[in-house]
Amino acid sequence: MKRFLSKMPDALVRLLVVFLVFAVVGAFVVIVLIPKPMKDVKLQWAESTKTEQAKPVKYAGFHACAECHDKIYEKKKTGYHRDLSCETCHGPAKAHTEDPEKVKPTIPKERSFCPLCHAYNPSRPRGFPQINPVAHNPLKACATCHNPHDPKPPTTPKECSACHGEIARTKAVSHHVQLECTTCHQAPQQHKIAPRSIKPTKPQNREFCGKCHAKDAKDKMAKNAPRVDLSTHGEKYVCWQCHYPHSPEVEE
Amino acid sequence: MRDVLAFLLSGGAIGGILKILPSSALAKEAPRKGKWYGFGVSVDKCIGCARCMEACKTENDVPREPFFFRTWVERYIIRKDGEAVVKAIEPNVEAAPDTSGDRSILRSFFVPKLCNQCADPPCAQVCPVGATFQTEDGVVLVNVKTCVGCRYCIQACPYGARYLHPVTRTADKCTFCYHRISQNLLPACVEVCPTQARIFGDLNSAASPLTRFRRMNKIHVLKPALNTEPKVYYASLDGEVR
Amino acid sequence: MSHELTRTLTELLPQIQGYIYPNEIEVHWGLLIVVYPYITGIVAGAFILASLVKVFNVKEVQPLYRLSLLTALSYLLVAPLPLLSHLGHPERCFEMFLTPQPSSAMAMFGFVYAWYLMAVLLIEIWFVYRTDMIAWSDEESGAMKWIHKVLSLFSRDRSESAISFDHKALKTITIIGIPSAFLLHGYVGFIFGSVKANPWWSSVLMPIAFLFSAIVSGVALVILLYMVITPLTGAKINMKCVDKAIDFLFYAVIVDFTLEFVDFIHRIYQSEEEIKILSEMVMSKLFMSLVIIQVLLGMVLPLGIIGVTKIFKKRFTLNEDLRKMLYFISVLLIQFGIFTMRWNVVIGGQMFSKSFRGLTTYKMEITGIEGLLYTLVLLALPLVILTVLLKILPPWKELREEGKDLEGGTPGTLPATEA
Numbered sequence: 057m058k059r060f061l062s063k064m065p066d067a068l069v070r071l072l073v074v075f076l077v078f079a080v081v082g083a084f085v086v087i088v089l090i091p092k093p094m095k096d097v098k099l100q101w102a103e104s105t106k107t108e109q110a111k112p113v114k115y116a117g118f119h120a121c122a123e124c125h126d127k128i129y130e131k132k133k134t135g136y137h138r139d140l141s142c143e144t145c146h147g148p149a150k151a152h153t154e155d156p157e158k159v160k161p162t163i164p165k166e167r168s169f170c171p172l173c174h175a176y177n178p179s180r181p182r183g184f185p186q187i188n189p190v191a192h193n194p195l196k197a198c199a200t201c202h203n204p205h206d207p208k209p210p211t212t213p214k215e216c217s218a219c220h221g222e223i224a225r226t227k228a229v230s231h232h233v234q235l236e237c238t239t240c241h242q243a244p245q246q247h248k249i250a251p252r253s254i255k256p257t258k259p260q261n262r263e264f265c266g267k268c269h270a271k272d273a274k275d276k277m278a279k280n281a282p283r284v285d286l287s288t289h290g291e292k293y294v295c296w297q298c299h300y301p302h303s304p305e306v307e308e
Numbered sequence: 309m310r311d312v313l314a315f316l317l318s319g320g321a322i323g324g325i326l327k328i329l330p331s332s333a334l335a336k337e338a339p340r341k342g343k344w345y346g347f348g349v350s351v352d353k354c355i356g357c358a359r360c361m362e363a364c365k366t367e368n369d370v371p372r373e374p375f376f377f378r379t380w381v382e383r384y385i386i387r388k389d390g391e392a393v394v395k396a397i398e399p400n401v402e403a404a405p406d407t408s409g410d411r412s413i414l415r416s417f418f419v420p421k422l423c424n425q426c427a428d429p430p431c432a433q434v435c436p437v438g439a440t441f442q443t444e445d446g447v448v449l450v451n452v453k454t455c456v457g458c459r460y461c462i463q464a465c466p467y468g469a470r471y472l473h474p475v476t477r478t479a480d481k482c483t484f485c486y487h488r489i490s491q492n493l494l495p496a497c498v499e500v501c502p503t504q505a506r507i508f509g510d511l512n513s514a515a516s517p518l519t520r521f522r523r524m525n526k527i528h529v530l531k532p533a534l535n536t537e538p539k540v541y542y543a544s545l546d547g548e549v550r
Numbered sequence: 551m552s553h554e555l556t557r558t559l560t561e562l563l564p565q566i567q568g569y570i571y572p573n574e575i576e577v578h579w580g581l582l583i584v585v586y587p588y589i590t591g592i593v594a595g596a597f598i599l600a601s602l603v604k605v606f607n608v609k610e611v612q613p614l615y616r617l618s619l620l621t622a623l624s625y626l627l628v629a630p631l632p633l634l635s636h637l638g639h640p641e642r643c644f645e646m647f648l649t650p651q652p653s654s655a656m657a658m659f660g661f662v663y664a665w666y667l668m669a670v671l672l673i674e675i676w677f678v679y680r681t682d683m684i685a686w687s688d689e690e691s692g693a694m695k696w697i698h699k700v701l702s703l704f705s706r707d708r709s710e711s712a713i714s715f716d717h718k719a720l721k722t723i724t725i726i727g728i729p730s731a732f733l734l735h736g737y738v739g740f741i742f743g744s745v746k747a748n749p750w751w752s753s754v755l756m757p758i759a760f761l762f763s764a765i766v767s768g769v770a771l772v773i774l775l776y777m778v779i780t781p782l783t784g785a786k787i788n789m790k791c792v793d794k795a796i797d798f799l800f801y802a803v804i805v806d807f808t809l810e811f812v813d814f815i816h817r818i819y820q821s822e823e824e825i826k827i828l829s830e831m832v833m834s835k836l837f838m839s840l841v842i843i844q845v846l847l848g849m850v851l852p853l854g855i856i857g858v859t860k861i862f863k864k865r866f867t868l869n870e871d872l873r874k875m876l877y878f879i880s881v882l883l884i885q886f887g888i889f890t891m892r893w894n895v896v897i898g899g900q901m902f903s904k905s906f907r908g909l910t911t912y913k914m915e916i917t918g919i920e921g922l923l924y925t926l927v928l929l930a931l932p933l934v935i936l937t938v939l940l941k942i943l944p945p946w947k948e949l950r951e952e953g954k955d956l957e958g959g960t961p962g963t964l965p966a967t968e969a
Contacts, residue, residue, distance in 0.1 A: 070705050382569075471573040534747065
């Protein structure tokens with residue numbers, strides 16, 4: 057060993073000594089001094105998962121309210137708001153379930169609350185009940201006419217535009233403005249009460265539009281309607297594949 | 309010998325030895341036993357009410373300023389000339405005034421966004437200290453005790469789902485409300501959604517509402533070309549959505 | 551919630567164009583992350599210049615050898631500072647050594663840095679200066695004597711065999727050092743290039759372009775320092791050396807320019823989805839910093855100036871002062887160009903939204919840890935360290951007692967100059 061060392065250049069030996077010192081000290085610190093959790097990532101993950109799971113819950117959940125507020129719960133089950141959690145409107149209620157007397161959830165009574173969902177917005181899906189919050193029964197609280205737990209309107213809406221706002225507004229600035237919705241669609245009364253259970257009818261063939269727009273149309277509404285020769289116009293398509301009936305004009 | 313050579317030259321060896329392929333800690337395929345959480349979004353049902361954004365910030369103590377979101381909702385307006393206008397909606401703001409007669413709109417809808425809890429998360433791949441990781445049940449979490457705040461994961465997320473928490477100075481993001489789902493509750497955003505536009509469930513379970521969702525709809529994910537294998541499935545996702 | 555942060559971000563809100571994801575308003579990698587690749591780039595570049603002498607035996611640039619090594623060391627010592635300052639929790643930085651994630655390029659930083667510092671640069675400098683330090687400690691007294699004694703690890707061996715071992719060791723270390731330097735800066739390019747989420751960064755060429763721009767900046771900086779320091783020490787600038795180094799710089803700039811040009815052409819030709827927003831970003835947000843400063847002033851103009859000195863060799867060989875001035879301007883412009891290239895990559899990558907629908911703004915602070923003042927301190931710090939190193943390990947002091955020093959010059963004279 058000594059001969060080997062003496063054969064090695066002096067410079068190299070010194071460097072090796074320095075490195076060995078670093079290595080030994082480093083190994084000692086990492087292996088002996090540093091505790092396991094700091095070195096083992098799987099332990100860290102397990103601990104972090106537990107910490108995450110232990111975080112406090114603020115929303116109690118869909119069924120939590122039924123235990124005490126069973127009457128309201130039963131009522132809500134049958135109305136249009138049956139798919140809403142109580143906490144959608146009343147906010148987080150976990151604290152309330154733990155101490156019902158001290159902590160009360162909010163009851164949103166202001167007129168600015170219901171329009172968060174129900175104000176007219178062209179991006180909202182078709183058929184979703186929407187109103188103009190400024191024009192719709194101004195200054196009255198929404199709950200005056202609509203029980204939030206069973207929000208059917210005080211009278212069945214006569215106008216289709218109550219729910220089909222986007223279509224109504226589109227049609228209102230189109231050439232079909234003078235047509236009633238019922239001109240083309242038959243809507244049973246049931247549709248206004250339970251919209252998803254029965255749908256209004258839609259025209260099925262070209263001849264329907266032809267009642268006003270065929271060359272020989274005799275309908276009294278057809279007086280000023282543009283006429284086309286149904287046998288040649290529009291190949292094999294039905295009319296509404298090219299002309300949007302609620303805004304049928306083709307010019308810009 | 310040829311087999312050995314073939315293996316050595318294959319990416320498998322290189323990837324395995326150098327671990328340049330995503331870390332072994334990530335369970336890419338769904339585990340055969342146990343839960344594997346996923347999420348469904350019905351774009352057609354979202355009404356853009358932002359109850360989900362509110363509930364998420366409340367449930368998870370997310371800073372209220374409009375710069376930090378675990379979930380948000382985008383509004384798309386596609387005009388007749390093809391131009392798409394997008395903005396993120398603000399919660400608790402009076403709805404836009406009646407825009408009746410805006411004849412240039414061709415179609416318009418809301419798209420909820422959140423962390424996709426990818427099965428192959430690029431965020432976990434780049435974390436230098438292993439602070440962000442995927443749990444056994446498929447949720448990507450951030451270990452707030454070990455995160456050094458280098459922000460690499462925030463850069464690596466293609467969906468903009470992550471932010472730096474201004475108080476803890478660590479990365480933060482949607483956790484599917486892990487503390488709730490571990491007690492068989494729904495995530496806060498799913499809980500308060502009035503139209504069931506958000507659906508949560510166990511992808512391994514035949515009885516979860518997510519399974520019906522995936523059966524009845526044509527399913528899309530965001531940025532599939534990046535191969536992050538997102539677990540938030542969108543139904544009726546429009547091609548304009550990024 | 552920091553009021554400062556709220557205020558800064560609120561100010562940015564009206565400056566957003568189009569749509570960005572809500573979380574993207576905060577630009578996460580700012581000025582400090584621009585400074586870091588610039589500093590490591592200089593380390594790699596200076597080391598490559600040094601290796602030209604040792605491995606490729608380019609004798610003309612011999613006078614720059616020790617200076618480049620010391621420059622590399624000064625910048626390497628400062629390199630971790632911008633990173634540590636940027637972390638949300640710098641006190642947890644040791645975790646990168648204890649629980650590194652092998653799939654993360656950033657985790658490799660600690661190890662590559664430690665390797666390069668300990669196993670390459672320090673050892674190389676030690677072998678270069680060992681015999682000199684022995685000679686100096688013999689002649690000096692007081693603090694300097696002990697500094698040199700300790701730094702030489704108390705070695706006394708100056709035999710023929712020891713010196714020839716030093717030579718061999720140096721060559722070996724430099725050969726190891728070249729790929730190590732490539733790795734030190736290449737991995738920085740990989741950190742950006744491997745992010746598939748960001749199409750501005752995600753590119754196969756990113757590590758290579760970073761590396762070559764690093765070589766350009768390092769070589770240019772060493773030339774700049776040489777031209778500034780030499781007159782300050784009372785010696786005359788060796789123009790043959792500078793000419794040769796400028797040659798290498800010229801070729802390096804051409805390669806760097808080609809790489810960036812190819813990347814540009816490739817993006818426009820492929821015209822993928824992101825090209826619209828990226829073009830908009832380059833022409834609006836990055837126009838000044840990319841088109842004007844990085845490309846025109848930082849690459850094309852220096853190329854032109856150096857090219858002119860090459861073409862009109864006769865006129866310039868006579869007028870040495872004019873040549874010196876043109877070189878000086880070129881290397882200075884190159885520094886700005888390469889720094890701005892880092893800016894365009896780092897900040898540019900965060901100026902556009904990953905939705906490809908919008909652009910945001912980066913507002914550079916003046917004070918604070920992400921501020922301009924601290925960055926200027928960080929950029930000046932390596933020069934301060936270099937001054938100290940030049941005092942302890944002067945690169946031009948020759949050995950008195952031996953006929954020749956390690957570099958083959960004659961002792962007691964100034965570096966050779968050309969009439």
